[in-house]
Amino acid sequence: MTSRPTRLRRLAGWWQAPLPAPPQVLRRGPLRPDRFPSRLRSTRLTSQLGVALGVAFAVCFLTGLLSHLVLNPPGWFGWPARPVGLYRFAQGLHVATGLATVPLLGAKLWSVYHHLFRWPPVRSIAHAVERASVAVLVAAALFQVVGGVLNVSRWYAPMPYFFTAGHYRVAWLAIGALLVHVGVQLPAVRAALARPTDESPSDRLSRRGLLGGVAAAAGLVTLTTVGQTVRPLSGLAVLAPRRPDVGPQGLPVNKTAQRAGVAVRALDPAYRLVVTGPAGRTELDLADLHALEQHTAQLPIACVEGWSATGRWSGVRLRDLVALVGVDLDRATVVVESLEEVGRYRTSTVGPAHVRDPLTLVALRLGGAPLHLDHGFPARLIAPNRPGVLQTKWLGRIIVRQSR
Ligand SMILES: Nc1nc2c(c(=O)[nH]1)N[C@H]1C(S)=C(S)[C@@H](COP(=O)(O)O)O[C@H]1N2
Numbered sequence: 001m002t003s004r005p006t007r008l009r010r011l012a013g014w015w016q017a018p019l020p021a022p023p024q025v026l027r028r029g030p031l032r033p034d035r036f037p038s039r040l041r042s043t044r045l046t047s048q049l050g051v052a053l054g055v056a057f058a059v060c061f062l063t064g065l066l067s068h069l070v071l072n073p074p075g076w077f078g079w080p081a082r083p084v085g086l087y088r089f090a091q092g093l094h095v096a097t098g099l100a101t102v103p104l105l106g107a108k109l110w111s112v113y114h115h116l117f118r119w120p121p122v123r124s125i126a127h128a129v130e131r132a133s134v135a136v137l138v139a140a141a142l143f144q145v146v147g148g149v150l151n152v153s154r155w156y157a158p159m160p161y162f163f164t165a166g167h168y169r170v171a172w173l174a175i176g177a178l179l180v181h182v183g184v185q186l187p188a189v190r191a192a193l194a195r196p197t198d199e200s201p202s203d204r205l206s207r208r209g210l211l212g213g214v215a216a217a218a219g220l221v222t223l224t225t226v227g228q229t230v231r232p233l234s235g236l237a238v239l240a241p242r243r244p245d246v247g248p249q250g251l252p253v254n255k256t257a258q259r260a261g262v263a264v265r266a267l268d269p270a271y272r273l274v275v276t277g278p279a280g281r282t283e284l285d286l287a288d289l290h291a292l293e294q295h296t297a298q299l300p301i302a303c304v305e306g307w308s309a310t311g312r313w314s315g316v317r318l319r320d321l322v323a324l325v326g327v328d329l330d331r332a333t334v335v336v337e338s339l340e341e342v343g344r345y346r347t348s349t350v351g352p353a354h355v356r357d358p359l360t361l362v363a364l365r366l367g368g369a370p371l372h373l374d375h376g377f378p379a380r381l382i383a384p385n386r387p388g389v390l391q392t393k394w395l396g397r398i399i400v401r402q403s404r
């Protein structure tokens with residue numbers, strides 16, 4: 001009988017046993033020995049880019065995960081109504097770090113792509129597995145960054161999947177492959193960053209120049225896009241597909257009433273907002289809604305596409321409508337339903353924290369004027385610290401439930 005250590009050693013031997021190299025005649029084109037003469041590529045450069053990219057990916061992953069939880073809350077997850085702009089901040093950071101990743105990832109891939117043509121292509125089973133995991137990482141990272149840029153540009157045609165669902169699943173793949181990669185490369189990165197470099201002064205200057213160029217490119221991308229969510233910089237947002245101040249009533253619109261097919265129903269003089277509860281039901285026309293106590297709140301629309309903009313909304317508190325059907329405020333959950341008949345964003349759920357919050361409104365006005373049809377006339381939901389996709393427009397029905 002073989003002992004365990006012996007078996008383990010045998011396994012390790014098989015795992016790392018050198019494989020025969022392919023015939024030398026295949027060593028042509030990019031596989032040629034001195035095909036990549038650039039002295040700029042070095043482990044130190046790759047490590048420095050890798051650390052920056054690792055930080056950007058981590059921020060992106062965590063803010064993305066948070067957004068996913070807010071949009072698809074599991075039972076254990078509660079999202080507060082305050083601070084008012086927390087979701088906006090997290091989403092803005094997600095998109096900004098994602099966009100800054102574009103030049104970083106480009107430079108990182110440039111600094112290592114000659115490894116693709118390493119000779120021999122695989123040295124051992126272990127080496128083959130490691131190369132495969134890097135392939136998964138590169139594919140997943142490119143998928144995330146390209147998909148994110150397409151989403152921010154609102155160009156969905158090249159993505160035959162529901163963007164947020166695909167983006168979320170591949171994020172786990174990317175972060176898993178990244179952790180494996182960091183585990184494998186950490187010793188090399190530490191050595192490369194610790195060692196006083198043996199590079200010549202001119203090589204050091206070129207490396208620093210390249211790093212400076214990448215940092216400047218990342219800064220420029222940020223400066224020319226972050227204005228889509230940071231209002232004082234909106235004038236610089238030349239690369240952002242959306243300007244937070246361009247649209248009816250000074251606010252962007254994602255889906256117009258025309259496209260949602262709600263114009264006729266929204267403008268119908270017979271419009272009624274229906275409020276139903278476990279024990280009652282009431283219908284309010286526009287005059288009834290305006291006769292209720294009116295409140296004003298300064299709140300942002302924070303779209304997952306990376307733009308956000310603040311408006312001054314006025315209307316009826318959601319909790320006052322809940323009170324009309326006699327449900328205990330502390331345990332009320334509300335489902336709001338749009339006049340829109342189909343579409344992913346026609347309903348949303350408002351949990352107890354948001355139902356209770358005095359800033360959660362069924363808005364009838366924006367910036368002092370009646371809501372523009374494209375902003376959800378006759379009535380829309382607007383609540384603090386909530387993603388834009390959940391700020392349902394063209395409300396037709398409010399369903400109040402008693403939770404627990
Ligand atoms: N009924 C309905 N409400 C909706 C949407 C929609 O498609 N249908 N889009 C949502 C999205 S994605 C955003 S970002 C906000 C945009 O609001 P705005 O057009 O007033 O800026 O509305 C949300 N409410």
Ligand SMILES: [Mo]
Pocket residue numbers: 254302303304305388389
């Ligand atoms: Mo959105």
